[in-house]
Amino acid sequence: MKVLVTDPIASAGIELLEDNGHEVEKSYALSDEELLEAVSGVHALIVRSGTEVTREVFEAAEDLLIVGRAGIGVDNIDLDAATDNGVIVANAPEGNVRAAAEHTVAMTFASARSIPQAHARLSGGDWAKGEFLGTEVNDKTLGVVGFGRVGQQVAKRLTSLGMDVVVFDPYISEERASQFGADLVESLDDCLTAADFLTIHTPLTDETENMIGEAELAQLEGGYVVNCARGGIVDEPALAEAVEDGILKGAAVDVFADEPVSPDSPLLDVDEVIVTPHLGASTEAAQENVAVSTAEQVLAAFENEPVTNALNAPSIDESSYPAIEPYVGLADTAGEIAVQLLDGRVEQVEVSYAGDIADEDIDFVTASALKGVFEPLEWQVNAVNAPRVADQRGIEVIETKTRRAEDFQSLVTVTAGNNEESVSVCGTLFAGEDPRIVRIDGYRVDAVPHGHMLVARNTDEPGVIGFIGSVLGEADVNIAGMFNGRETIGGEALSVYNLDDTVSGEVLERLGEDERIIETRYISLDNGE
Numbered sequence: 001m002k003v004l005v006t007d008p009i010a011s012a013g014i015e016l017l018e019d020n021g022h023e024v025e026k027s028y029a030l031s032d033e034e035l036l037e038a039v040s041g042v043h044a045l046i047v048r049s050g051t052e053v054t055r056e057v058f059e060a061a062e063d064l065l066i067v068g069r070a071g072i073g074v075d076n077i078d079l080d081a082a083t084d085n086g087v088i089v090a091n092a093p094e095g096n097v098r099a100a101a102e103h104t105v106a107m108t109f110a111s112a113r114s115i116p117q118a119h120a121r122l123s124g125g126d127w128a129k130g131e132f133l134g135t136e137v138n139d140k141t142l143g144v145v146g147f148g149r150v151g152q153q154v155a156k157r158l159t160s161l162g163m164d165v166v167v168f169d170p171y172i173s174e175e176r177a178s179q180f181g182a183d184l185v186e187s188l189d190d191c192l193t194a195a196d197f198l199t200i201h202t203p204l205t206d207e208t209e210n211m212i213g214e215a216e217l218a219q220l221e222g223g224y225v226v227n228c229a230r231g232g233i234v235d236e237p238a239l240a241e242a243v244e245d246g247i248l249k250g251a252a253v254d255v256f257a258d259e260p261v262s263p264d265s266p267l268l269d270v271d272e273v274i275v276t277p278h279l280g281a282s283t284e285a286a287q288e289n290v291a292v293s294t295a296e297q298v299l300a301a302f303e304n305e306p307v308t309n310a311l312n313a314p315s316i317d318e319s320s321y322p323a324i325e326p327y328v329g330l331a332d333t334a335g336e337i338a339v340q341l342l343d344g345r346v347e348q349v350e351v352s353y354a355g356d357i358a359d360e361d362i363d364f365v366t367a368s369a370l371k372g373v374f375e376p377l378e379w380q381v382n383a384v385n386a387p388r389v390a391d392q393r394g395i396e397v398i399e400t401k402t403r404r405a406e407d408f409q410s411l412v413t414v415t416a417g418n419n420e421e422s423v424s425v426c427g428t429l430f431a432g433e434d435p436r437i438v439r440i441d442g443y444r445v446d447a448v449p450h451g452h453m454l455v456a457r458n459t460d461e462p463g464v465i466g467f468i469g470s471v472l473g474e475a476d477v478n479i480a481g482m483f484n485g486r487e488t489i490g491g492e493a494l495s496v497y498n499l500d501d502t503v504s505g506e507v508l509e510r511l512g513e514d515e516r517i518i519e520t521r522y523i524s525l526d527n528g529e
Ligand SMILES: NC(=O)c1ccc[n+]([C@@H]2O[C@H](COP(=O)([O-])OP(=O)(O)OC[C@H]3O[C@@H](n4cnc5c(N)ncnc54)[C@H](O)[C@@H]3O)[C@@H](O)[C@H]2O)c1
Pocket: 072, 073, 074, 093, 096, 097, 100, 145, 146, 147, 148, 149, 150, 151, 168, 169, 170, 171, 172, 201, 202, 203, 204, 207, 208, 228, 229, 230, 254, 255, 278, 279, 280, 281, 282
């Protein structure tokens, strides 16, 4: 497989991919046009915050399976476009948390004690001892906006240095905050009025963009702002002005709305604003962690294994994956057969789980069944975007579960249909690994879901199966296996043939001419050679 890396990552990640036999190309600082050209034919793209992965990129990358983000923030990746194009996006949410938290603490102290400014004066030969009177963090209040992984680690470190912590995060529990000795407040205003130091740790979203503007900064009078999360959350001109006007004592900024930040940014003009060029994750340990973790996600995608940090694929609990893995292919195939047997439009898909499988985390299995149903759309649909494709097409998806599975350990049934008709295909795994279709529309069968199949509905009378066999034989179609299921003796029967070859339209026509044959369907499964 081909992997393109467009922002520098640690060599450990590159080596892991190469050791697994993949070809890795490193191309940094590409222009938009160069990136569109470079992604063609690539199976995985690895980025950090320096590459904008736009809809155009996804559309140009026809072979792309996964975008790995060697870090946390994915605001530079169009997730909707990824999903629309069936591409997994996975980040590395753990590997640089400590580095980001430590940088935030460092920026807090650097700002409170004017370390960069004092350093600059002294290196210029100026012993300006009397000009720097800092602020102690001890006994001050830290306001944390966004109390996820990084926010929590910052709180942990700064409480141990004597700070009280108040938290604004509408999506966490009071209990979570109190585990870190922090008080969860109801509103951003409450956080701003309580804080001496405000530190931001939310992602950049529609909700958080410009969340801290002139009015919010005014409420922090006499305080400090630290932003090591994302540019765009704090209004940059307003921050520069608030510090310049003495409303704030200082600010520390690691991230900018546009990166690299323009030399004309107002933030670079104010002495009490200290800046770093997005260094939060830039430690050796963090870079090694995120590079390896991202390479592992890419390898998982290549191997069709669970991509545990996927942000846009159905969630899979890693520990339960071995239990569902064999059913992923079975559900896909059952969906593929059901849709080929159905005459009309698919308006509803029901995936039913019976027996042991009903106790598992089956989101991914359902997504795979949908992928099978959408097989006629070929490469446009995969397990990543199948649920969305169903939603966009107004197809109702129902999941049901029951413990009872007749004599089987587990059964997965995919029923595709509309208000007038439906077809259900039920499969199981013999010996836990050998896929079998055991029921089609209620008829008991035993078919290996593979390659070429013929499904016939016929009257249950002597000679019909022989007739079908001879028509197939005359057309040089070899029968590898067959099973006949019937409701009652002499009633309607359904027979399934596993074949070595395709069946032409003429053969189907010939079979249909016999009045004992109600209907025949040739099924081609993409798991065949
Ligand atoms: N400077 C760097 O190099 C660097 C390094 C690592 C992470 N980061 C950035 O730090 C940020 C946080 O990372 P994380 O790993 O802690 O993410 P996280 O997802 O673990 O935590 C984010 C928190 O923000 C909260 N949140 C979301 N919307 C909010 C809102 N409107 N108001 C208040 N809270 C809100 C969420 O509930 C969540 O608890 C991300 O933007 C990430 O990209 C920057």
